[in-house]
Every structure is written in structure tokens, then in C-alpha cells.
Amino acid sequence: MSASQSQTTSRRPRVIVVGGGFGGLRVVRALRSADADVLLLDRRNHHVFQPMLYQVATAALSPATISAPLRKMFESQRNCEVLMAEVEEVDLQRQAVRLRDGVEYGYDWLVLAAGSVPNYFGNNDWKKLAPGLKDLDDAINIRRRFLLAFEQAEMEADEQSRLEALTFVIVGGGPTGVEVAGALAEIARHTLRRSFRHFDTNVARVILIDPGDNVLKAFPDALADRARRDLEKMGVEIKLGARVTAIGEHDVTLRYKADGREETLGANNVIWAAGVEASPVAQNVGRSLGGEKTHGGRIPVQPDLTLPGHPNVFVVGDAAQHVHPETGKETPGVAQGAMQMGDYAGRAIADAIRSGGDASARQPFSYLDKGSLATIGRGRAVAALPHAQASGLGAWLLWAIVHIFYLVGFRNRIAAMAEYAWMYFFWERGVRLITGENVLPKAIRPTPDPFARKGQ
């Protein structure tokens, strides 16, 4: 152990964990019996079960159903304390993290599990126009925007403006993009169908854009094809081989890679699901280390997830770029990867604290792929398991069981199951709430006579 303070006092080693996502939780848990003081820092007071975040964004689940207060989770782990604070910088030399208000806390061991943020590839002015989906505020924001879009359409007398209000462009055909697109198509065609008097909700367009030649690139071709066909059956328009080149308040412009052709879509609602980059604090650490620029600002780590030259600092989850030394395989930035990395780092620290731990004897971290699941809509999903593939209702049930099983906390599992069953049988989404101070839909040309346009 290389911590400077621990040489002069006999106090217990201090472990700071930055981030209470899937990775950070597993680190803290793995340290539950360690003779150490563990400090978990997160800028939120809750853990979010990210794979179901799109369900909050699409009004299916309440925020509380997919989240749990970090304090509550570690209430009975007496060696752990939780502070709600944002880490701005890590000083690797002085072994300290600096919080946003300037306070510094020293560590003997550090685990950076700070996750990722949407990657706008330099176009940071798109952030406001095309929100990403990484935390509960994002999800509530997207929910508000899509519900307001339908409210605006109801009071809009201008046909063109109504169509723009009802056009939803999802950028990125990975699992999140596919899930959001499928859910929005279902909402327009089923959930809201009978709620509006001035337009047919079927006119709503859901457009999914991806620069590749298929959706769900991480899945086997047969499953990706199935997902694409399912989405198209549900009414989603899919535009492949196209990149976004401009986003305005009422339009999105694409360029097709094949022929350079540009296309502009009238749309007020753009959702960004085109990829992520390491969170700012991790990118800062990466830059301070020098070395080559990496994909999404991720930090290249040693085979044992530590920083080169800093054997007491681990990086886990989306912020780590880890390649297995023997197989040459890169660990993907998914929940499973973060959890396994968190387990590994937590155990490595616990071992080192218990036995003085010889880091050089440590086995390299090795990612075990348990399979990938993506849900497309009601009773539709695809599952790529290590030795099998599934699609349709079977895959959807598997998805539901796995996700509800992993949902944090006993109560949330029951709540999620009940909310799911409700949604499944009644095509209804229970959380159609627009919240936020002074939020009102704004019609470009408000209908002069709401009574006159009824279909009676």
C-alpha cells in the first residue's frame, strides 16, 4: 500500500469510492467486512437502475421505482458512510479528491466509478435541444417534453407545426435508442389514442437514426434484423447509415454516408442516445496521466483495473478502458461490466488491506459476458445469450424477470412488477405527469376555437 498518511498513524485505511452507480455499489459491498473506512461520494442521493431509466422517460414507471437512496442501501454497513457531493478533481500525487466547494478529502485507496455522460462529439450546443438519458432528471425532462408535445398538438391550429410537435427523432440505434423508439411508438399508437380530440395520434412519427447499417450492432445479425423488423411493424421509421449534422428547435438535418445526401426532418423532439463519454472527473484524471487520447475519454487501465503507476487507484465501469491481456478483448461499457469490475476492485482492496496483498500476484480482471438483452415493446425483445438466442415474447419475459430481479430493493421489485403488469394488460402508462414550475405547452398558432374542431 502506497498511502503516505498510513505510514505515520495507525488509523484504518481510508477508501474513497466516487460514484454510486453499478460499479461503485459493488465496490462498497465487497468492502463490507474490510477493516477500513469507506466513503462513498455521489452527487445524487440515490442509485439509479439505469437499464430501466427509459421507462421513467416514457411515463411507465415512477422515478422511485427504479432508484434507491444510497444512505438506505448502506445503512447497516457500519464501515461505510455516504456523502452527497460532487468530486471535481483527483490529486493523484497528494492522494486526495477535491469537491466542488473546494473541500479536500485524503484517501489511501481510491475507486473511480464516476460513470459516463452523453457524448455529443463536440456539439455541446445540442445538449439542450437533444437531451440524453443518464439520470432521473434527464428522464423526467424527456417525459415532460414528449407529453408537452402531445399537449401542444392538441391546441395547435397550424398543421405543419402540429406535425413537427409530433415528430420524435431518436439518435442512436443501441439498446437505449431502440427501447425509447419502441415505447414512444406504442404510446402514440395505443396509450394516448383516445385521449385527444383534435388529431389522430397515429400521425405521430418516431424516427430512429443510426450511422451503422443496422440497429443493435452489439447483437448477432439475426437478432438485430428481428429488432429492426419489429420496430418497423410498430411504426418506427429507421434511417440507417446517416449522421446528424445539425439540430434546430424545429428540425434535424442528417447526412447519409453512402451518397453524402442531406435530409432535413421537421421535428421538435430529439433524444440523444448516440453514445457516451467518461464523466468529466474521469476525463480530467485521464488527461493528467497523459498518454494517447482514447475513445470517449475513457482511462486506459492496467489488467488489474489500476492506474499505471498508481496501484492504489482503481477505475471501474464506463470510465475504464480495459483490455484483457491474454484475449485482447475489451470490456464493454454495460451494467454487467461495471458490476464485475466493482466486485473485482472491492475484493482486491479488501485482500490488500487484510493480507498486505501482493498486487503482482493478482489475476487480471476478466469480463464474463452473461448475454445481452434489449426490449423493443410490449412482449417484444431480443436476447443474445452465450449459447442461445431468443426473440419475441420469450425474450421479453426473460428481460422482465432479469431486470426486476436486479432492481435494487425488495419493495421496488414488487412495485415494478405491479406497474409492468398494469401496463402490459391495460396498455396504460401510469405516470403521465408533467411537472416543473410554469410549464405550459406553447402552440405556434393556437386554435381559435377549441370546440369547432371536434370530430362530431
Place this chain on the structure above:
Amino acid sequence: MSASQSQTTSRRPRVIVVGGGFGGLRVVRALRSADADVLLLDRRNHHVFQPMLYQVATAALSPATISAPLRKMFESQRNCEVLMAEVEEVDLQRQAVRLRDGVEYGYDWLVLAAGSVPNYFGNNDWKKLAPGLKDLDDAINIRRRFLLAFEQAEMEADEQSRLEALTFVIVGGGPTGVEVAGALAEIARHTLRRSFRHFDTNVARVILIDPGDNVLKAFPDALADRARRDLEKMGVEIKLGARVTAIGEHDVTLRYKADGREETLGANNVIWAAGVEASPVAQNVGRSLGGEKTHGGRIPVQPDLTLPGHPNVFVVGDAAQHVHPETGKETPGVAQGAMQMGDYAGRAIADAIRSGGDASARQPFSYLDKGSLATIGRGRAVAALPHAQASGLGAWLLWAIVHIFYLVGFRNRIAAMAEYAWMYFFWERGVRLITGENVLPKAIRPTPDPFARKGQ
């Protein structure tokens, strides 16, 4: 019927209902078979079950559990449409309402059910420092503030600042004030007890202030006394005969009516439950009518709830000041009153549309008091029924049954029951979520060493 437009065309009469609270909902429902076009305007897209709003503010229930989308509620009532819009003004002469964006809609019949807002008695600068509790945003705001207060306390090295963070002052000893005070005391003493490492949550102070000589003035003395004793047992400090004279960021000043003595309490958290006034649009209408200034800006209505000189305009709910012509009794500003007034106004309009309805033959509106309930805490409530009184667990069960029964929508009832049962048996509150962009607790003097202060 006095509508100008209807004399020139043969179209169906148009009824505009302003506000989707308890009163407005009942009006629309009563018009379900009427040969009329009904337009419900509300600045929110949802109805809120206000009697349980404090449960959202105190992290017990999710916002969606106590609310329902207005569109969904009236989906199958084909003569009704819903627009999410804020009415700024009513032009009684031209029979039109004007929306915030300037659009005007004409009506043949108008029902003003616009509810009330917190009454700061002229001290409008207190609004930010002492939020009221009238809608979901208020509730989420109060929830955020009280959870942040505990977060701040955990990282606060300054003892005085920590105490100020943990002192909650509730202004107003009516049902809302009593409910919030009881819930906060329970949270501090039970729910959060094991979640913090740096302080004992029992040091939190919950102070309830009322200018009268008891809490729950609308209840019989024996029940009010019982409620006061219950609150005190739960650790709530009650200060009677005192008015707030100043509110700062870190303090509240009271003046006692008896001796003029002033007292300043160090407290960062003030919740305003000291009374309501009619919402701005109703106050505008009241002013345009002239007449004497009324209590809380409410509009004095005829015995049949219409405006003097405007037999096609009804006012129902909190915005109406209604006195029964024979008994001289004033209808109280409670949910029951609003519902009964809404039923009455809706039926009166339906009758008039069907039969040409002779307004002079109309029976005056008469309020039927079905009793009052207030909950104090886990298994503690008081119930003042027309021919009986109850307190303790029996009253609490009655409260739970009545409120869950009235909760809008089948699904919400089940969700609320499940969440209640959970809270009751596990002392746990499932919605301990701090949401809102860039929200972090701010310590006055942040602890220099979070590890050092553990009780180990």
C-alpha cells in the same frame, strides 16, 4: 341562458370549466350526458388528490400515486375536451376567457373552479423562503429541501449551522400543518435514524406555530387537544398564540400575541401552511365585480353559486364565498365542499340546458358536512364525524380507508395501499429522492475530515 353567440347559431351550448381540482372534476362529470360541449382548462395536465399531497412532500408516496392525467380521466366522456392552459382573465361582458398567450375562448356557461394559492398576507417575499403546499411541484420542492437539510447536516462541521439545518418550522396548525409536522417528526426519529453517521437525527427540531390557542381549530376541543398531545409525544414543539413577523434564510421570528414578546428561531426550513387565498384569476373576477373585500379574496356568490348579475357563471370550491341563505352557515374551503359545489353547479347547468331551466326555481346550494379527518402520524389521527368522534388507531384506519377510497383511479388506490402498508410496517419511506438539476447540499463549514467524526 344569456349567451350572446347562442342566439345566432344553433350549435350546442359551450361550457368552460376553469380548473381540474375536486370542484372542476365534479362539474365535468355531472355534465357527462348533457347536450353540450365541455372544455376543461387546467395549467397542469393532471388532477392532484390534495389531501395526500403532504405524503409526497414527506417522501412517502410517489407523485403519480396521488394524481391522474385529466385527459385519461375524461377519455371516454366524448362531450368533454381538456386543454392544458392557464386562464389569465375572464371577460364577463364578452363571455370569454383569455389564456396566458392571449387566445380567447367564448363560453355560454362558465364554472370558475380555479382553487386557491398559499396566502402570505402581503409578505410575498416569504414565498421563496417558506414554500406552501398546493401542487406536485410544491411537494417535490419541499421533499428536496428537507432531504437536503439532512444531507447538509451530515457534512456540516459547525454545530450551530447543523442545528439550523435540522430545524423545521411549520407555520399554521390546520390539518396540513399538523400532518406535515407529524410526518417530519417521524422521519427524523425513525425513518432516517440509522442513515447518518455524524449526528443523531433526534436532534432535529420540528416546530409548529399557530396564532390561535390550539391546533386544528375546525375540530372539537377534545380532538384538538388529543392531536396536540399526540404531536408533543412525537417530539413536535408547538408554539401557540404566535405570529410570524420575519423569515430569513436561517431564522424565523415570531411575536406572541399575549405579551408582544418576540422570539427568533434558528431554522433553515420553513413550510407555509397558514392559510390560502383565492387563485389570481378568481381574485381578478372578484375585483371586477366590485363589492366588499372578502376573506382571502374569495368571490361572494349567490345562494345558487352563481355570480350576482351573471346567472351563467358559477364559482365553486375554494374561490367561492358561499353562505347558506337560511342557516347563515359558510361553506368551508375543503375538498368535500368543492366536490358538492361542483356536483351542484354541473347539475344546474345540465338541467338548464335540458329544460331551459328556471334558475329562480333552483334550490340554494346546501353543504352537507360528512365529518373531518386529520392524520397525525403512524396510527394516529382524529375524526370529527357528524354524530361521533374518534382518535388514535381507529381514526387513522378510517382516514386511510376514506382517502384511499377517494383516490382517483383503481390503480392508484392499489399503489397507495401498498405504499402505505410498506411504510406502516417498516417505518420506511420509499420515495427519498432528491431530484432537480445541479442540486447539492451546501455546508456552511464543511467537515474537514469525514472519517474522523464517526462514532467508532
